Amino acid sequence: MDSKLTMLLFFSSVINIINTRVIITRYDESVCNLDSQTVKDIASYKNVTQRIMDEIRNKGLGQRTFEQFSAFLDKFGARPSGTKNLENAIDHMINLTRENGITDVTTEEVDAPHWVRGHEAISMILPRQKNIAVIGLGTSVGTPIEGITAEAVIVSSFQELDQKLDSDIKGKIVVYDVPFISYGDTVQYRSQGASKAAKKGAVASLVRSITPFSMYSPHTGAQYYDGNVSKIPAAAITHEDADLLHRLQDQGEKIFLKIEMSSSFDTTKSRNTIIDVKGKDNPEKVVIVSGHIDSWDVGQGAMDDGGGMIISWLAPVALHHLNLKPRRTLRAILWTAEEPGLVGAQAYLKKHMSELKNIDFIMESDEGTFKPRGLSVAGSTEARCLIAEILKLFSPIDKLEETDYPGSDITLIVDKGVPGASLLNDNERYYWFHHSEADTLNVLNMTDVIDCAAFWAAVSYVIADMPTDIPRVSPIYT
Ligand SMILES: [Zn+2]
Incomplete structure (x- = not known):
């Protein structure tokens, strides 16, 4: 499979x-x-x-x-x-x-994915200028060199995303501001969020970091692209910024973000190590x-x-x-x-x-x-x-x-x-x-x-x- x-x-x-x-x-x-x-x-x-x-x-x-x-x-x-x-x-x-x-002690060879993060930066352009702490998610593609500047749409769940018209999402950045319930409950927004957003035409996907506690810390992790959707940049932001963006949206503000990311991906060799008594x-x-x-x-x-x-x-x-x-x-x-x-x-x-x-x-x-x-x-x-x-x-x-x-x-x-x-x-x-x-x-x-x-x-x-x-x-x- x-x-x-x-x-x-x-x-x-x-x-x-x-x-x-x-x-x-x-x-x-x-x-x-x-x-x-x-x-x-x-x-x-x-x-x-x-x-x-x-x-x-x-x-x-x-x-x-x-x-x-x-x-x-x-x-x-x-x-x-x-x-x-x-x-x-x-x-x-x-x-x-x-x-x-x-x-x-022996080793067994493994074909190991080798994803390397490059430059990563996000700034809020509207309604005010602000730097947003960011960490790309494993396997994420980069943005074009000039970055992606687009309107952000903040949602709290996949259901909320599904209820939106494709035309509301197309060309925009989806931000998942999902409260942490448990790792198991919440991690799907990190692992599958980009693919689900891309399906509706989003150009990038951001997720509130999967952690119960934050001191303005972004948390990375794996994400997986579905085979049938376009690969869009995927990154995590802090609780503080995800919640800020959500509040601004609730207040009726138009939010524009600029995302710059680069990365590379290939496969190399690694080893499992086996130690026996x-x-x-x-x-x-x-x-x-x-x-x-x-x-x-x-x-x-x-x-x-x-x-x-x-x-x-x-x-x-x-x-x-x-x-x-x-x-x-x-x-x-x-x-x-x-x-x-x-x-x-x-x-x-x-x-x-x-x-x-x-x-x-x-x-x-x-x-x-x-x-x-x-x-x-x-x-x-x-x-x-x-x-x-x-x-x-x-x-x-x-x-x-x-x-x-x-x-x-x-x-x-x-x-x-x-x-x-x-x-x-x-x-x-x-x-x-x-x-x-x-x-x-x-x-x-x-x-x-x-x-x-x-x-x-x-x-x-x-x-x-x-x-x-x-x-x-x-x-x-x-
Ligand atoms: Zn582990």
């Missing part, structure tokens, strides 16, 4: 699910029927989980890793898909893995922990997804350090090119389709590494019951949220019937910084990241070492 279409379908399904998430403080175990031997087996991991967590939290491994991670973020900064800088960052992590004594009994079976190493081209990609990448990297490193070999292989994957549309994960799925039956469980952290709370779990009731029992080892990090779409990259594999989970954490402020210049080291708290890393390594060890596999609904390996 056309990959852009796949992505659109994928994102719209994610959006629906995110909206229905329910956090429960303790999994409803009345639906569980674990046999006493399994409960006993799980309880027997108490000492080893404490040992792993203690090594990371209190014996210097976590702190040393955080210091190396800080240096990584400062050295490489933003790591956009398709850039040499991302490839250098990947090489750096491979070297760091080897320095930590793990030789089982091979299983001692069933090396062919794998438990995967993961995060993406690429980021947007702003900020340092510290939170999205440096934190998720480093805690996943540390899981096999910590086991190796402690000389712990689980029954199954524990595999860390540093996904590449997540931001342009889960490109690294799609390549992995394609290459490893025949091995899906051997993925026992798959985990990703891509929604913050703030104070850890537990796991957001996709899978059968039996799988959730087992994970809920395992989480009891980690109290107070023992919350279980039910979801069908954990994480971003791994959703592609979970969709095929593989049970999986993402890290549940106190990420209420995640979208404040997301995809903006503010996603820097300052957002991270060392203790929280170390706690996340300790939990992530220990819980993935238990799953990789348990006598029984994680049950699955019914395999759909197509």
Whole structure:
């Protein structure tokens, strides 16, 4: 299937699910029927989980890793898909893995989109002169060199746009001033807004940044052009300016904006990085922990997804350090090119389709590494019951949220019937910084990241070492 279409379908399904998430403080175990031997087996991991967590939290491994991670973020900064800088960052992590004594580190090549932002500026011409902070959206085309100067029409929803006559939109700039409800609810205006506006004849599309909070910060992100409409420039502006434009329109003012944007787009090579601690009994079976190493081209990609990448990297490193070999292989994957549309994960799925039956469980952290709370779990009731029992080892990090779409990259594999989970954490402020210049080291708290890393390594060890596999609904390996 056309990959852009796949992505659109994928994102719209994610959006629906995110909206229905329910956090429960303790999994409803009345639906569980674990046999006493399994409960006993799980309880027997108490000492080893404490040992792993203690090594990371209190014996210097976590702190040393955080210091190396800080240096990584400062050295490489933003790591956009398709850039040499991302490839250098990947090489750096491979070297760091080897320095930590793990030789089982490999890479798999991926065709990576390489979109580069150029000059970007917007000014309001009427009713008064004012500069408007702007950030182009990934894959956006540029404007003609002289820019686009046109009247702006501000709408609050797709329905409001649909109700307008094409003649009201033709030749104008559509501005989506959509209040933030949740990321899932609101992100469609960023990802699909330009195509919907172009369908009605708009010449450019602007969206109020997808964040619950703004200090005049524009936030970027991916957007996708429908195949059958003309590609118009697409950018995000701040809450403050979107709301200002809306108020001016409500007051009956004619608003004219001038937009200047340039960009380039091609495809280059990148790599997924795979780090294994091979299983001692069933090396062919794998438990995967993961995060993406690429980021947007702003900020340092510290939170999205440096934190998720480093805690996943540390899981096999910590086991190796402690000389712990689980029954199954524990595999860390540093996904590449997540931001342009889960490109690294799609390549992995394609290459490893025949091995899906051997993925026992798959985990990703891509929604913050703030104070850890537990796991957001996709899978059968039996799988959730087992994970809920395992989480009891980690109290107070023992919350279980039910979801069908954990994480971003791994959703592609979970969709095929593989049970999986993402890290549940106190990420209420995640979208404040997301995809903006503010996603820097300052957002991270060392203790929280170390706690996340300790939990992530220990819980993935238990799953990789348990006598029984994680049950699955019914395999759909197509
Ligand atoms: Zn991310």
